[in-house]
Amino acid sequence: MNGYSTQEVAELLGLSSARVRRLARSASLNPDRAPRGWYRFDFRDLVLIRTALALEREGITPLKVHRSLRKLKQQLPEGRPLTAIRISSEAEGLVVRDGRLAWNPESGQVQLELADSERGRNVASLDRRRARAVDVADRRLAAEDWYEFGCALQASSEQQAGEAFSRAVELDPGHSDAHVNLGFLLHQAGDLEGAEMRYRLALRANPKNSTAAFNLGVVLEDEGRRDEALAAYHEALQANPKLADAYYNLSRIYEQTGDRATALRHLRSYSELVAIS
Numbered sequence: 001m002n003g004y005s006t007q008e009v010a011e012l013l014g015l016s017s018a019r020v021r022r023l024a025r026s027a028s029l030n031p032d033r034a035p036r037g038w039y040r041f042d043f044r045d046l047v048l049i050r051t052a053l054a055l056e057r058e059g060i061t062p063l064k065v066h067r068s069l070r071k072l073k074q075q076l077p078e079g080r081p082l083t084a085i086r087i088s089s090e091a092e093g094l095v096v097r098d099g100r101l102a103w104n105p106e107s108g109q110v111q112l113e114l115a116d117s118e119r120g121r122n123v124a125s126l127d128r129r130r131a132r133a134v135d136v137a138d139r140r141l142a143a144e145d146w147y148e149f150g151c152a153l154q155a156s157s158e159q160q161a162g163e164a165f166s167r168a169v170e171l172d173p174g175h176s177d178a179h180v181n182l183g184f185l186l187h188q189a190g191d192l193e194g195a196e197m198r199y200r201l202a203l204r205a206n207p208k209n210s211t212a213a214f215n216l217g218v219v220l221e222d223e224g225r226r227d228e229a230l231a232a233y234h235e236a237l238q239a240n241p242k243l244a245d246a247y248y249n250l251s252r253i254y255e256q257t258g259d260r261a262t263a264l265r266h267l268r269s270y271s272e273l274v275a276i277s
Helices: 006-013 017-026 043-057 062-075 114-140 143-153 158-171 176-188 192-205 210-222 226-239 244-257 260-276
Strands: 085-090 093-098 101-103
Touching: 006 017, 006 043, 006 260, 017 043, 043 062, 143 158, 143 176, 158 176, 176 192, 176 210, 192 210, 210 226, 210 244, 226 244, 244 260
Parallel strands: none
Antiparallel strands: 085 093, 093 101
16 A cells, blocks of 8 residues: 555654644544554645644644645645645635645635735836836847846746747857746746757756756656656756755655655655755
8 A cells, every 4th residue: 555654754744653643633634544554644644744733833723723624635736745835824814825826725715915916016017117128228138137137027927028038048048047937937838848848958058957957857747758757856956955846756756656665765855855944
């Protein structure tokens, strides 16, 4: 049977076995049982146990932890890294953030981040003014200027950001970070082939660009090329041994292939890095 025992989870999270079982109860987990009755936790269980622990540290009442995590377990996508999910207690209750998405796990209602929206509109207005000024003097801008301009635009206009990053690589085909950002935009748009090409161009320009290697691994996984994805994640770790999510993704893939010993080794590395950060 796949999954992790109570003792393995305790070692990964630096807790006692009794604490893991209590947190599992508060998170409303129903882990599988091995033939002898031992619990077997999966990756989603690990996410929820760690979340329950964090909420306890914030002083959230056990009842609210129980109620919220029972709902969150149904809402949490399979295989999300522990670092991808953020839960906080705010005036309107618990709020879960996964990338750009925010919602209340109890009601399921998506949260409208008014402050960010207003700030985004102000940034968009400012960037449009900048764009008009840049349009006049674009020939005088260097590749790095276009790259920084694209980064400033990315939150408010992905299309304009993409144009700025494209201009950067036109001026400097070896601008690795501009290729990475173009790849990210293409990946978000569903163009996996285009994203893969950009990440490979980024690595050709800078073989030690760990972000490019990691993102390439994600694209290769999305394309169903698991062995190549493994190689890309290992390449990312050679460039940056502290890249926690690379260990997590390696652990997940090795678990899928049945190599539990290697999966557990990478998950331990991931857990140690998350505990430090």
